[in-house]
Amino acid sequence: MKIGIIGTGYVGLPTGVGLAELGNEVICIDREPSKIEALQSGKLTIYEDGLEDLFKKNVASGNIRFTTSMKEGVENADLVIIAVGTPPHPVTKEADMKYIHAAATELAEHLQGYTVIATKSTVPVGTGDDVEGLIRKKNPTADFDVVSLPEFLREGFAVHDFFSPDRVVVGANSERAKNVLKELYKPFEGKTKMLFVKRRSSETIKYASNAFLAIKIHYINEMADFCEKAGADVYEVAQGMGLDSRIGNKFLNPGPGYGGSCFPKDTNAMAYMGRTNGVNLSLIETAIAGNDKRKESMAARVLNAIDNNLHARIAVLGLAFKGGTDDCRESPAMQIVGALLNSGADNICVYDPKAMENARKLAGDKLVYADDVYEALKDAEVLVILTEWEDFRHLDLNKVKSLMKKANVVDLRNMLNPAEVMKIGFAYQRIGGC
Ligand code: NAD
Numbered sequence: 001m002k003i004g005i006i007g008t009g010y011v012g013l014p015t016g017v018g019l020a021e022l023g024n025e026v027i028c029i030d031r032e033p034s035k036i037e038a039l040q041s042g043k044l045t046i047y048e049d050g051l052e053d054l055f056k057k058n059v060a061s062g063n064i065r066f067t068t069s070m071k072e073g074v075e076n077a078d079l080v081i082i083a084v085g086t087p088p089h090p091v092t093k094e095a096d097m098k099y100i101h102a103a104a105t106e107l108a109e110h111l112q113g114y115t116v117i118a119t120k121s122t123v124p125v126g127t128g129d130d131v132e133g134l135i136r137k138k139n140p141t142a143d144f145d146v147v148s149l150p151e152f153l154r155e156g157f158a159v160h161d162f163f164s165p166d167r168v169v170v171g172a173n174s175e176r177a178k179n180v181l182k183e184l185y186k187p188f189e190g191k192t193k194m195l196f197v198k199r200r201s202s203e204t205i206k207y208a209s210n211a212f213l214a215i216k217i218h219y220i221n222e223m224a225d226f227c228e229k230a231g232a233d234v235y236e237v238a239q240g241m242g243l244d245s246r247i248g249n250k251f252l253n254p255g256p257g258y259g260g261s262c263f264p265k266d267t268n269a270m271a272y273m274g275r276t277n278g279v280n281l282s283l284i285e286t287a288i289a290g291n292d293k294r295k296e297s298m299a300a301r302v303l304n305a306i307d308n309n310l311h312a313r314i315a316v317l318g319l320a321f322k323g324g325t326d327d328c329r330e331s332p333a334m335q336i337v338g339a340l341l342n343s344g345a346d347n348i349c350v351y352d353p354k355a356m357e358n359a360r361k362l363a364g365d366k367l368v369y370a371d372d373v374y375e376a377l378k379d380a381e382v383l384v385i386l387t388e389w390e391d392f393r394h395l396d397l398n399k400v401k402s403l404m405k406k407a408n409v410v411d412l413r414n415m416l417n418p419a420e421v422m423k424i425g426f427a428y429q430r431i432g433g434c
């Protein structure tokens with residue numbers, strides 16, 4: 001199949017590479033020339049586990065190409081996938097649709113023959129109607145259908161999730177479009193459940209899923225706070241809960257709050273849609289407010305561990321919003337570091353295996369950037385773990401202790417073994433009791 005993909009970000013690029021690997025002819029389009037130049041010269045523009053080898057293989061075979069030209073990517077395509085950003089509006093927090101609307105308008109004039117336009121970006125209910133209207137207005141004679149094809153990949157596992165999705169949801173109002181999508185997902189037949197629903201249901205499924213997961217995280221975080229006060233261990237509690245198949249054992253890991261480019265923006269967008277539809281989505285509103293407050297309380301824990309000495313060196317390990325990615329958008333780690341800076345902490349040294357460049361773009365020269373884990377720890381009065389990179393689990397704790405000014409750890413990802421850390425003589429705090 002000939003496929004044009006608009007947007008080469010964390011969704012568009014792994015999707016493009018995956019579809020190319022399945023034997024499709026893929027052209028990825030991005031409006032940022034620097035990204036396209038890098039991709040054309042064989043350089044990946046994001047970090048995703050396992051993506052590089054597949055990318056190189058498919059570039060070499062010619063199955064995937066990159067361009068800034070909408071014409072080149074869209075004309076002759078059987079399928080055009082829209083994977084541009086839908087960031088939160090700075091004031092209302094609703095999903096900002098400017099990139100979607102621009103993409104729909106720009107692609108319209110290049111359509112040739114029957115084309116399915118699939119929206120993979122996370123978009124408010126009714127966007128399919130808007131996209132259809134914009135294309136129709138620009139190109140009244142075009143032969144096309146617009147479908148909703150929400151993306152459920154997890155950053156850090158994007159390649160795995162592309163080839164082994166839990167489900168594929170398609171919101172299509174036409175049989176002809178459904179058949180194109182069935183053809184596209186033929187390699188997944190028998191392995192993955194494919195669900196065909198109304199376009200508006202499909203758009204809602206994505207938000208409803210992300211909001212549910214965000215609430216689940218917020219719930220276990222509140223249980224963690226309770227366990228700390230009540231002398232229980234949140235892991236034992238989570239294990240006991242998770243064995244109930246109605247609850248399930250996923251997303252019951254306590255931490256510093258949810259973050260990333262999806263949950264915060266999607267919960268806010270869903271809450272906004274609730275308000276504009278006159279529906280009280282109080283669970284989602286509560287999770288949003290509680291999750292925002294959590295970052296402040298986590299920063300307060302760190303300051304407490306250094307007796308509120310704002311000039312003490314704080315060593316931070318982890319800046320990405322989770323392990324396996326370089327993405328710092330709405331990262332709890334960056335927000336906690338930001339709260340520390342706002343409180344007046346002026347001696348923060350940070351390290352992340354993949355996200356240093358993105359963190360630097362956000363925090364500039366307010367932080368000291370270390371070249372490796374152990375450099376970050378020199379003379380620190382507290383070590384704060386903020387992202388669950390596997391490497392942090394295997395720190396040489398004796399070396400850590402010898403480098404630090406005080407043996408003091410605030411582990412907000414519960415990466416370390418409490419008994420081991422305390423045996424070596426660290427003061428140790430984690431989430432949800434030991
Ligand atoms: P991103 O910001 O990483 O990438 C978007 C890309 O689109 C950018 O490279 C930008 O230059 C390009 N772009 C914008 N307008 C364009 C236009 N008119 N023509 C060509 N290129 C254009 O965003 P992302 O993280 O890949 O997310 C994309 C969408 O997918 C969002 O709606 C997001 O909510 C959704 N989503 C993201 C994830 C995730 O894990 N990141 C998961 C599921 C769904």
